[in-house]
Amino acid sequence: MSAHPHPLQRLFQFARPYRAKAIWATVFSVLNKFFDVLPELLIGVAVDVVVNQQDSFLAKFGLVDPYEQLMWLTVLTAFIWIFESVFEYLYALRWRGLAQDMQHELRQAAYGHVQKMAPDYITNARSGRLMALLNEDVNQIERFLNTGANDLIQVACSSIMVGAIFFALTKSLAVLAMLPIPLILVGAFWFQKRLYPRYVAAREAAATVSTRLNNNLYGMATIQAYTAEAHEQLQVQAASDDFRARNADAIRFSAAITPVIRMAILCGFVATLLYGGWLTLRGELGVGAYSALVYLTQRLLWPMTRLADMTDLYQRSMASVARIMDLLESPVPPDGAKRIEQARGALQFEAIRFGYEPGQPILHGIDLAVPAGKTVALVGGTGSGKSTLVKLLLGFHAPEHGRILLDGESIADLSKQSLRQQLAYVAQDPFLTDGTVAENIAYGDAQPDRARIQASAEAAEAHEFIAALPNGYDTPVGERGSKLSGGQRQRIALARALYRQAPVLILDEATSAVDNETEAAIQRSLARLHAARTMLVIAHRLSTVRQADQIHVLDQGRIIESGTHDALLVANGAYAALWRLQTGESTA
Numbered sequence: 001m002s003a004h005p006h007p008l009q010r011l012f013q014f015a016r017p018y019r020a021k022a023i024w025a026t027v028f029s030v031l032n033k034f035f036d037v038l039p040e041l042l043i044g045v046a047v048d049v050v051v052n053q054q055d056s057f058l059a060k061f062g063l064v065d066p067y068e069q070l071m072w073l074t075v076l077t078a079f080i081w082i083f084e085s086v087f088e089y090l091y092a093l094r095w096r097g098l099a100q101d102m103q104h105e106l107r108q109a110a111y112g113h114v115q116k117m118a119p120d121y122i123t124n125a126r127s128g129r130l131m132a133l134l135n136e137d138v139n140q141i142e143r144f145l146n147t148g149a150n151d152l153i154q155v156a157c158s159s160i161m162v163g164a165i166f167f168a169l170t171k172s173l174a175v176l177a178m179l180p181i182p183l184i185l186v187g188a189f190w191f192q193k194r195l196y197p198r199y200v201a202a203r204e205a206a207a208t209v210s211t212r213l214n215n216n217l218y219g220m221a222t223i224q225a226y227t228a229e230a231h232e233q234l235q236v237q238a239a240s241d242d243f244r245a246r247n248a249d250a251i252r253f254s255a256a257i258t259p260v261i262r263m264a265i266l267c268g269f270v271a272t273l274l275y276g277g278w279l280t281l282r283g284e285l286g287v288g289a290y291s292a293l294v295y296l297t298q299r300l301l302w303p304m305t306r307l308a309d310m311t312d313l314y315q316r317s318m319a320s321v322a323r324i325m326d327l328l329e330s331p332v333p334p335d336g337a338k339r340i341e342q343a344r345g346a347l348q349f350e351a352i353r354f355g356y357e358p359g360q361p362i363l364h365g366i367d368l369a370v371p372a373g374k375t376v377a378l379v380g381g382t383g384s385g386k387s388t389l390v391k392l393l394l395g396f397h398a399p400e401h402g403r404i405l406l407d408g409e410s411i412a413d414l415s416k417q418s419l420r421q422q423l424a425y426v427a428q429d430p431f432l433t434d435g436t437v438a439e440n441i442a443y444g445d446a447q448p449d450r451a452r453i454q455a456s457a458e459a460a461e462a463h464e465f466i467a468a469l470p471n472g473y474d475t476p477v478g479e480r481g482s483k484l485s486g487g488q489r490q491r492i493a494l495a496r497a498l499y500r501q502a503p504v505l506i507l508d509e510a511t512s513a514v515d516n517e518t519e520a521a522i523q524r525s526l527a528r529l530h531a532a533r534t535m536l537v538i539a540h541r542l543s544t545v546r547q548a549d550q551i552h553v554l555d556q557g558r559i560i561e562s563g564t565h566d567a568l569l570v571a572n573g574a575y576a577a578l579w580r581l582q583t584g585e586s587t588a
């Protein structure tokens with residue numbers, strides 16, 4: 001199916017640090033099973049005591065009186081049961097502990113890995129699919145380790161132990177009782193092989209449902225505004241139906257396992273009952289041994305009915321392990337090693353060519369410089385590649401050709417963390433966390449500075465509205481900032497970027513949702529900060545970039561004009577035309 005090792009092997013590899021814990025858990029499972037099988041033998045010994053009395057098996061140990069034999073048998077039974085219970089407690093504790101540890105480690109590792117990927121990876125991988133992976137797949141492994149692993153070990157143990165007892169007591173009966181085992185195992189493997197792809201398909205379908213639900217919950221306002229509820233309900237229904245059908249397909253198989261195995265067990269049980277009874281009647285097998293063997297046949301074969309559940313759990317969790325390991329092994333974008341402590345903020349884009357998809361170039365050789373402390377603006381039609389250029393600067397993608405320099409250092413050589421610490425970025429659609437206003441402004445700072453938070457909010461023209469909120473800076477903003485207006489969200493995002501005090505400030509449509517008056521005030525604040533920072537500003541509203549030291553006009557991935565506002569008006573090209581359109585002024 002794939003070049004990867006078996007999922008179990010991949011899980012073992014991942015769980016290396018937990019090897020000692022797993023070994024202890026296994027030891028306790030084995031010991032528990034050992035003490036669990038013994039009472040069956042004691043039944044045989046008890047029958048032997050009451051039937052054979054002075055000639056019983058126990059009499060050989062010097063216990064001639066049958067009443068004394070019974071007494072000792074009772075004491076022995078009590079001890080066996082106590083040990084069985086103690087080891088049951090210990091294995092349950094260990095396996096469940098291990099399940100929790102693995103669940104935690106896998107989730108941490110998977111999320112940690114996702115955080116190293118470019119943001120586009122998450123949208124390409126479908127965020128719902130990732131959610132399913134981080135939640136359900138991880139839980140699936142916990143479920144298996146909670147009970148499944150112990151069950152598998154104990155079935156194997158009881159088969160070996162009971163088999164050994166059978167062989168010690170009577171070989172011919174042992175062969176008969178064990179005849180169904182190969183049949184059961186072949187059957188279980190046959191089912192298992194067919195179940196695995198069905199579970200993989202079911203997991204995929206679950207991920208699709210999750211993606212759709214995720215998307216719809218996020219876009220509920222649009223769904224309702226467009227009265228698309230019925231349409232979306234149908235879409236969810238279709239995805240859920242598919243999930244149900246795939247699960248039903250797996251269930252048809254897994255439900256058949258127990259009845260089939262039971263038939264095989266029946267053969268083994270009937271054989272022991274008949275042939276063992278016959279041997280006992282002929283005096284070739286003791287009555288005590290016969291009683292023990294009848295019970296032990298059950299002990300040997302009956303747990304195998306649980307193979308169905310175990311296989312089920314095992315296959316589900318292996319499908320989940322494979323998905324998680326695939327994620328963990330997906331290549332992380334390369335990272336540079338150099339660090340930059342305090343950049344001056346000089347940026348240089350040299351002959352940048354880039355496309356998201358092979359053969360579909362978005363940027364066709366961009367050359368531009370942003371001297372330290374200067375403001376450079378990028379304007380141009382929608383889809384012309386402005387945000388893409390910023391994504392390259394942030395190191396989300398690497399250019400196919402050309403390089404980007406920060407203070408003369410290629411950003412490809414810099415560690416992404418070090419690079420991004422020099423940049424303060426306000427995205428087109430800023431992301432606010434589900435915390436308070438203050439937490440959002442001081443985002444990423446372990447020791448938030450209250451005075452700096454307020455100063456940043458003032459510079460972003462946000463202080464006034466924040467102060468008017470019910471709890472001021474301590475007001476929760478809601479999920480993704482849902483309790484705020486678009487313009488308020490933008491200003492908090494701007495305050496956050498200013499709080500960072502990074503040498504380079506990148507504003508991608510950072511004030512598009514605020515009114516003209518507020519924007520003018522923000523411009524004045526930014527102008528005061530101007531000298532200290534390099535600014536790369538993207539804007540559709542040209543009044544925003546009017547004061548920039550240099551303006552570049554992008555068109556379909558190429559710079560078609562560059563200059564100051566005044567020079568571009570004089571040049572009377574695309575920029576001047578756009579300016580006239582936006583202001584109604586005549587520049588000719």
Ligand SMILES: Nc1ncnc2c1ncn2[C@@H]1O[C@H](COP(=O)(O)OP(=O)(O)OP(=O)(O)O)[C@@H](O)[C@H]1O
Nearest residue numbers: 120356357362380381382383384385386387388389
């Ligand atoms: N993750 C992506 N995968 C594939 N194509 C993308 C991706 N992001 C953007 N694009 C494409 O790249 C082109 C440039 O997009 P970009 O966001 O850089 O434009 P922009 O100039 O910032 O536009 P706008 O002014 O509308 O924000 C567009 O054609 C867009 O469809």
